[in-house]
Amino acid sequence: MTVPTVAREERPAPATDGDRPTVLDVRGLWKVFGQRAGRVVGTSLATLDRAELKRTTGCVAAVRDVSFSVRRGEVFVVMGLSGSGKSTLVRCLNRLIEPTAGQVLLDGEDVLGYAGKRLRELRRHRFGMVFQHFGLLPHRRVLDNVAFGLEIRGVKKADRMARAQEVLELVGLAGFEGSYPDQLSGGMQQRVGLARALAVDPEVLFFDEPFSALDPLIRREMQNEVIRLHHEVGKTMIFITHDLSEALKLGDRILIMRDGALVQMGTPDEVVGAPADDYVRDFVSDVPRSDVLTLRWIMRDATPDDPLDGPELGADTVIRDAVRTVLSAQRPVKVVRDGDLLGVVTAVEVLEVIAGAGGQS
C-alpha cells in the first residue's frame, strides 16, 4: 500500500527536538496482570521473557518498562501487533487500567497518584479518548452522545448542545444530530466518537485503534480527517494502531512495541531507514522506501568534482517528491538545511532507492 501524498503535504512539518514543551512524560511504565503482580517489577523476575514469566509466576507482563515523552501538538503513534501491549499501554495513561509501576507525568505532575474526584476531573477535562468499537450510547441521539462528556461534567444543557453542534460540524456530521448511532455507518459512528472526545476540549487525545474496524476506503478517509483535525485544532494525539502504513502516515514519531516492550522509537523515516533490529526491519520491509525516506537518507557528501550550481532541496523532502527535480536536473541536487549544504543527490541515488522499492536494500 502506498502512502498517499495528501498526508505529507497537509501534515505540519515535523518539529525538531526541543522546540515544543513535553506534555506527557512516561517513565518506566509496567503493567503486569496476574496474582500479586507487584512482586515482578524491580526483581530478577522482570528480566524473564514473557513465556518464562507466565510459566514461573502465572503473571503476564503486558507492558514492560516503557518510557517515552510526548510533545505538545505532536501526533505520537504507538504501533505493534495484537498482543504487543499497545492498548494496555494507552489505557494505563488515563488509568482505565491501573499500571503496576512507573510514572505518568502530565505537565510534570504524576497522574498515577490521582484518585477519585481528581482522577475523574483529569478524565473530564484534560484527556479524551476514541475507541476501536466506538462505545456510543445506542439510546441517545448523535447530538446527545457528543454532549455526553459535557453532561457528566455538569455543563448546562443549552451550552453543551451548542458546543456539541459546533463539534459535529467540525467532524462533518452536521445534519445528523437527531439520528441514532445504529442508523449511521461505521465511519460516521467513529466520527461521532471523535466528536465526543473533542467536545470536552481535552489537552491530549488518545486513539485506540480507532479505524481498525472500518473498511479500507473509509479508513483512509478517516485518517485524512484526523490529519485535517490535527491541522485545525492542533491537539496532542497519542494514536494506537497495528497498521504500519497508518503509523507512517499519521505519526510525527512512532513507538514500536513487541511483547510489551519498546523496540524502537523515532520518526517515520528513522524507523524505515534505520530499523533497530530484525523485527522492525521485517516489519518495514514492504514499505516503499521512496515514500517515507527523505533526501537526508540517500544524499552523499559532495565531492570536489560535483558542480554545485544545481537546484536546492530541503533535507526533509521525501524522495518521491524530489524525483522529478532530481531526474530533470542535469547536475547534482544540493541538499540543504537552514542554508547549510549537507550533501548532494543525483539520479543514481534516487533510482537505486526506487529500484529497490521492494524494500531490502
Added chain:
Amino acid sequence: MVAVSAPVTRRLPSRSYITGAVLLAWIALWVFLNGRDTLPLGGAQLTPLHTRFGEGADVIDANRDSNPVFLYFVNYIRLFIDATVTSVQALISRPSFGRPVPLAGWLGVTGVATAIAYLYGNRKVAVLTAAGFVSFGLLGLWEESMDTLALTLTAVALSLAVGIPLGVWAGLSDRFNRIVTPVLDFMQTMPTFVYLAPLTLFFLIGPASATAATMIYAIPPAIRLTAHGIRQTPPATLEAAEALGVTGGQALRKVRLPLAKQTIVVGINQTIMAALSMATIAALIDAPGLGKTVLKALQTLDVGTAFNAGLAIVIMAIVLDRVTSAASRRVEIAHRTGRSGRRRLRRVETAVTAVVAVVLVYLSYTYVWAAEFPAGADVGSYVRRGADAASGWAQETLVAYTNGLKNAITYALLNPFEALLAHSPWWLVAVVAVALALLLAGVRASITAAVGCVLLVALGLWHDSMVTLATTLVATLLVMVLGVVLGVWMGRSDRVDRILRPVLDAGQTMPAFVYLVPILGLFGATRFTAIIAAVVFAAPVSVKLVAEGIRGVPHTAVEAATAGGASTWQLISKVQLPMARAGITLAASQGLIYVLSMVVVGGLVGAGALGYDVVAGFSQYQLRGKGLAAGLAIVVLGIVLDRIMRAAAARAGGSSATR
C-alpha cells in the same frame, strides 16, 4: 483426537451396562420382596413427628401476639401488606368507605387500564384490554377478577420495589450475584405449592400470606433479568463513559440503566405473569379472587364454574402479557420519537387519554350504572352451561379414546413404576437410588440421594413420596417424549418453529391452575388427570430447550454429515441428538421440576399421595403437621431430583465438550 475419545467411548457403554444391571437386579429383588418394608401410612394416620410439627405450629399460633419477633417484625409486615391489599381492594373491588360499591367501578377501572395500555403499549393492546376487562363483567366475575388483580398488582409492586434494586446490586457486584443466584435457584425450583403452609404460620391465612407467597414466586425473574440487563452493558460503552470521567452513579443512571431498560421490562412482564399464576394458587390459603372460584369448583368437580373462572384467568393473563410485551417493545421505539413536533403531539395525546380516564373514573364513582356491572348482560351462565355440556359430551363420546389413553398409560407406565417404587422395600429403593445417582451423576449427587432417602423415611411419608415420585417420573417421561419429538421438529424447521412457538409461549404464560380444568372435564378426577395436566404444563419448557439444543448444533457439523451422505434419520440420531445432549438433559431436569410442582397441584383432582397430604393439611386442623411434613417431603424430592439431573447434565455437557 483419537487418543482422547477412545477411553470415553469405551467407558460409556460399560457405565450403561452397570446401570442396566442395577435396574435388572432391582426388578428381580422386587419379585421376592414385593410388599415388604414399604412403610405405608394411612390418610388420617400420623407419626410422632407429624404430631410434633402440629404442636410446633400451635406454639407459633399461641405466641403470635407475645413473641418479640412477631410483635415487632412479622406482624408489622403482615399488617402493612394486609393494609396495602385492602386499600387496593377498596379502590377497585370491594365496597368501601361506607359505599355499597368500590371507589372506582367497572367503567373507571376499564378506562384506566385501557389508558395505561394505550400509553405504554399501543392501540391494539388498548382495545384488547378494554375487551378483556368488559369480559370479566360479562362472565359475572367482576369482583373476583378485581380481587385477583388487586392481589397481583400489590405483589408485583412489592416484588419490583424489592427486586429491581437487588437486581441492580447483583448486576454490579459479582459477590452479591454469587450469593443471590443459588437462593433464586432454590426459590424457583421449590414447587410453588409448598411454601403456602409455612407462610400461613407467620402471616396467618389471608392476603398477607398470599402476597408473600406470590412474591417468593414472582421476585426471581425481576432480580435475574435486572441483573442480566445491568451485566449486559457492552464493556466498550462502559469504558468510553469511564474515560470521560463518569462517577459510579452516573455510569449507572446514564449508561447501564437506560441500556438495560428493555431487559428490565421483560423481567417485569415475567414477574407479572408469575404473580398472576401464584395469586390464583394462593386460593388454597384463602386468597380472594378467581383462584378461589376455581378451587371451590374443582373440589366439587363443577367443571362449568371452574371453566368460567378459568377463562377469566386466561383472559387476564393474555391482557397482562400482551400489554407488558407491547410496553417492552415500546421502550425501544419511545426514544425514537425524536422530533419535537412528535413529542408535543405525544404530550397532547397523553393529556387527552388521562382526562378521558379521569372522567370515566368520576362517572363510575358517581353513578351506579358505571359502578356495578349491569347484571342483565350475563354471559357467564351460558359459558358455565356450555362447558358443562361440552365436558359431559366429551366424557361420554370420547370415552373410548380417553379411556384407551388413560389405561394404556396407567397400565403400561404408571402401575409398573408405582409398583417398583412404592412396593419395594424402602431400603432397596434407597440403595438403587444411590447407585443410579453415583453412576449417572457422580459422588456428590449420590450423597444427596442418600440423605434425601433418609429424610423421606424420617418424615414418615416414604410410601406417599414414592407414589408421587412414580407419577412425577411417568409425567416427565411423557414430557421428554413430547419434548424430543416436537423439539427436534421445531429445531430443524423454521416453519414449525414459527407455528409452535406462539402456542408454547401461550402455554407458558397460563397460570398453572387453569390446566386442571379442561383436563378434569375430559378425564374426570383421577391421578391420570394430574399427570396430563403436568405434561401440558411442563412440555413447553422442554420442547423449547430441546429445540434450542438442536439449533445450537454447529452448522458445519450438520453440513459435513449431509455432504457425507447421511440420511435425515442418521442426521438426527447420529449428529443432532448426540450433540444436543446437554440441552436435552437440561430440558429433562427443567421438565421434571415443572412436573413435580404440577403433580402436587394434582392432589386437588385425585392425584393422592403428597399433594393430597398438603391439601388436607390446609383444610383439616389435625392434619396440619402432616401437611407440613408432606411439603418438606416435596422439597426434598425436588432438591434430590434437581441435583441429580443437574449433575448428570453437567457430566453430559462436559463429556460432549471433550469430544
